[in-house]
Amino acid sequence: MATIDLDTKKESDRRLALLALTNQQPEPSSPCLDAEELACLVEGQLAPEKIEVCLAHLTGCEQCYATWRQLDQEWQQQPSGANRKRGMLLRLFSRPRFLATAGSILAVAASIAVFLNITMQTDRDSLLQFSTPLTQKQKHLTAPPAEIASEPANSRSQNLEQPAAPSPQALEERREKKARVDRDHAMEQKTAAKPSAMDANRAAAVRPAPSPAVSGTPAKKSEMAAADKRADKSDGVSEKEAAAPAPAPPQQAMPAAGSLSGRASVTGLLTLAEWQRMIREGCQGQPGPDFFGDISVQGRKLLARHDTVILTQEERRQVSSFLTLLADQHQQTASRRCQALLAVLGPLTGDDKQ
Amino acid sequence: MNPWQKQALTQWDMINRMASRRFQQTSLAEEAALFVMDGLAADDWRRLQAFTGRSTLATYIGALTIRLLEDFARLRFGRVRAPLWIRRLGGIWMSLFRLLCLERFSPDEAVALVSNHHPGQVRTTEEAAYQILGEIPSCGEHQGEETAYCEETTLPAADGECSAQERQLEQEERRQLFTILGRLLLSDTGEGVDPRLLERVAGVGITLTPQERLLLQLCYRDGIAVAEAGRMLGLNRHQVSGRLRRLLERLRQDFAAAGLDEELRLLL
Numbered sequence: 001m002a003t004i005d006l007d008t009k010k011e012s013d014r015r016l017a018l019l020a021l022t023n024q025q026p027e028p029s030s031p032c033l034d035a036e037e038l039a040c041l042v043e044g045q046l047a048p049e050k051i052e053v054c055l056a057h058l059t060g061c062e063q064c065y066a067t068w069r070q071l072d073q074e075w076q077q078q079p080s081g082a083n084r085k086r087g088m089l090l091r092l093f094s095r096p097r098f099l100a101t102a103g104s105i106l107a108v109a110a111s112i113a114v115f116l117n118i119t120m121q122t123d124r125d126s127l128l129q130f131s132t133p134l135t136q137k138q139k140h141l142t143a144p145p146a147e148i149a150s151e152p153a154n155s156r157s158q159n160l161e162q163p164a165a166p167s168p169q170a171l172e173e174r175r176e177k178k179a180r181v182d183r184d185h186a187m188e189q190k191t192a193a194k195p196s197a198m199d200a201n202r203a204a205a206v207r208p209a210p211s212p213a214v215s216g217t218p219a220k221k222s223e224m225a226a227a228d229k230r231a232d233k234s235d236g237v238s239e240k241e242a243a244a245p246a247p248a249p250p251q252q253a254m255p256a257a258g259s260l261s262g263r264a265s266v267t268g269l270l271t272l273a274e275w276q277r278m279i280r281e282g283c284q285g286q287p288g289p290d291f292f293g294d295i296s297v298q299g300r301k302l303l304a305r306h307d308t309v310i311l312t313q314e315e316r317r318q319v320s321s322f323l324t325l326l327a328d329q330h331q332q333t334a335s336r337r338c339q340a341l342l343a344v345l346g347p348l349t350g351d352d353k354q
Numbered sequence: 355m356n357p358w359q360k361q362a363l364t365q366w367d368m369i370n371r372m373a374s375r376r377f378q379q380t381s382l383a384e385e386a387a388l389f390v391m392d393g394l395a396a397d398d399w400r401r402l403q404a405f406t407g408r409s410t411l412a413t414y415i416g417a418l419t420i421r422l423l424e425d426f427a428r429l430r431f432g433r434v435r436a437p438l439w440i441r442r443l444g445g446i447w448m449s450l451f452r453l454l455c456l457e458r459f460s461p462d463e464a465v466a467l468v469s470n471h472h473p474g475q476v477r478t479t480e481e482a483a484y485q486i487l488g489e490i491p492s493c494g495e496h497q498g499e500e501t502a503y504c505e506e507t508t509l510p511a512a513d514g515e516c517s518a519q520e521r522q523l524e525q526e527e528r529r530q531l532f533t534i535l536g537r538l539l540l541s542d543t544g545e546g547v548d549p550r551l552l553e554r555v556a557g558v559g560i561t562l563t564p565q566e567r568l569l570l571q572l573c574y575r576d577g578i579a580v581a582e583a584g585r586m587l588g589l590n591r592h593q594v595s596g597r598l599r600r601l602l603e604r605l606r607q608d609f610a611a612a613g614l615d616e617e618l619r620l621l622l
Contacts, residue, residue, distance in 0.1 A: 013602050016618075017574035019552075020605050021567070022442060022535055023560045035401070035417035039409035042417075044588060051588070055564040059571075062444045067420045069576075072586055074372060074416045 028060035038064070042072045270298050272315050276345055279322075283338035292326055292337060299323045318344075358399035362391065365415045372416070375470045376423045378463050386426045393422040431457045437490070438527035439534045445576040446475075450483050455493035475577035489534055532556070551617055558612040566601050573598065 033041070033054055040046045041054050058065045270278065275298050282291045299319050302311060311319070325344060329337045366387075373387040374380070394401055394415070405414050433456075440451045446468055453464035461483045468479045487493055532552040562570070565587055572583035584594025609618045 014574045016602060016605055016609075017570040018535070018538065019555055019609075020560050020562065021570055021575060022531075022552075023556045023558060026567070035421060036404070036406060036408055036414055038417045039413040043409050043413055045409055052564065055568055055587070059564045059567045062441070062448050063424070065444070065568075065571075066449060067417065067424075069586075070372075070420050071413065071417050074368070074420075075413055078368075078412060 026056075026060040028057055028064075030057045032061060033057060033064050033068075038068055038071055041068065042075045270302065272302060272311060272319065275299060275302055275319075279341055279345060283342055287334050287338060292330070292334070296323060296326050299326070356399060358402040359395065361411060362394050362399070362402060362415065365412055366391075368412065368416060369419050372419050373423060375467070376427070378459065378467055382430075386423055389426045390419050390422040393425070394418060427452075427457065437530070439489075439531040440486070442531055442535075443538075443575065445571060446479055446482055447486065447575075450479065450486055451490075451493075454483060454486055455490060458494045461487060478577035485534075485538065528553070551620075555609065555614055555617055558609060558614065560605065560608055566597075569594070569598060569601065 030053060037046070037050075037054060041051065046054065058068055275295065278298065279295055282295065299322055302319050303316060303323070322341065322344060325340055326337070329340055332340075369390050370383070370387045373383040373390065377383045377386055401418055402415070405411060434452075436448060436451045440447050449468050450464055453459045453467055454461065459467065461480075465476065465479045465483050468483075469476050532550075536552050568587060569583055572578045572586065573580055578586075580594055580598060581591040584591055584597075587594070589597065606618070609615075
């Protein structure tokens with residue numbers, strides 16, 4: 001049915017066209033086209049205004065019209081001509097289907113390029129993170145992410161315990177580092193601060209389950225000491241970098257109350273002033289259950305530093321007394337423990353405010 | 355060797371091929387190809403020396419070859435003036451008239467020759483050939499002679515006024531034109547159309563640009579595919595389809611505006 005309609009439409013169009021052609025018979029308005037004009041017309045080498053003149057002549061001159069058609073057919077059949085190739089290319093490029101296909105291909109290529117770029121960028125970042133932890137630490141210390149500072153305390157502590165999608169290798173590395181710091185702290189307490197038995201028990205409780213290497217032979221102990229030295233060395237470098245004036249603005253370097261504890265447990269790096277400020281800010285609000293554990297860990301880390309420029313002997317003693325107080329009053333309520341801590345800290349000085 | 359001669363000889367295959375297409379008989383085609391070479395070589399390759407390099411030399415020699423082949427045919431078979439309706443229809447009608455009535459080819463040969471130049475329109479060409487043979491019973495009788503249709507025998511105008519004989523001849527030709535056109539228009543039904551009705555329709559002033567007219571000629575008179583016609587006119591297939599659709603719509607509107615709605619409905 002559709003075919004019949006199409007045929008009818010075609011036949012109707014043909015009759016209409018023949019009527020229109022019969023209606024008007026123009027006379028040639030210009031002399032016949034010479035051979036080169038015809039050749040240029042067929043090859044599309046004529047200027048637009050010249051083409052109009054030539055076409056006007058062709059409508060009135062049957063001989064030139066017949067020559068034009070024959071020449072066009074001959075030109076089409078030329079096997080290998082540069083112009084023919086160019087004509088084919090032009091026709092190919094002018095096809096909307098070709099343009100649509102080319103556009104789709106380009107879009108896909110761009111998508112792949114963007115995807116690969118993002119993927120490689122991510123891989124590079126993660127590689128850099130694993131290979132240069134010091135740089136990463138410095139980055140965290142100087143400019144903590146805004147979302148960490150603005151998060152509520154509960155979610156913050158959850159985030160700190162479970163950082164955003166860390167790899168198993170990174171977690172293992174962090175655990176090892178924390179264990180070294182704790183061991184170092186315990187040894188320091190034994191030698192310098194003469195901690196009580198309770199403090200030792202608490203340190204043992206905080207410390208993760210000792211590996212067989214810790215309680216092993218002297219050879220193994222020397223191995224462990226060497227590893228600790230390496231860790232201390234790396235920590236020392238980071239501490240020097242941390243002690244340098246931070247380029248970030250104060251509000252970034254000193255986030256809201258309680259946020260320091262979260263940051264400290266992530267980075268493990270605090271100065272004495274920051275640690276004291278952390279205690280003051282924590283005790284001014286309502287300290288959470290992890291607060292005293294965090295400040296205890298930070299205090300031990302401070303003591304673990306062998307750098308006397310950062311921590312003087314007097315300050316070491318002060319930190320040790322804090323830790324002892326924390327250990328002695330671990331059965332007291334949070335407010336009482338805070339009162340005791342604030343009493344030891346004394347009134348707020350100008351340095352502490354900074 | 356003359357450089358122009360060398361250039362012409364590189365196109366010898368093309369010249370031979372075109373001569374074979376133009377003339378079915380091998381001997382005639384060879385003779386025609388030699389005539390073309392002689393024509394190119396005339397006056398120290400004057401025709402080739404006129405080449406300015408705006409087109410490719412091959413296409414230029416192709417155009418010269420087509421012209422020289424027509425000269426050869428005219429010398430060989432003479433020339434004849436086609437009747438008005440053939441001239442009005444033009445295109446393949448003129449080619450077929452020349453092949454059938456002047457060069458005395460058989461209808462099959464004439465159709466094959468025309469189809470060589472315009473492949474894909476064999477059916478249209480066949481119908482046109484038999485239409486010519488039916489309308490001109492004396493077709494092919496006067497080979498190589500000047501016929502009554504020759505331009506030279508056309509009566510000159512006397513003091514700027516047409517003679518009564520000339521007017522009568524013109525009227526007769528016009529009547530014949532519309533009669534045959536009516537048959538062509540309704541060829542599928544086998545009926546004819548009143549010539550006076552067609553004359554009225556043809557009297558409407560329709561304005562066509564050269565490109566529009568050539569588009570209609572190529573597509574509906576010579577039976578060339580629309581995309582191919584568009585390519586010849588420098589339009590891509592989408593442009594030519596849209597232009598043709600709008601042109602046909604405009605023609606319908608023009609005829610309707612001339613008060614020929616009823617006639618058009620009857621004809622189309």
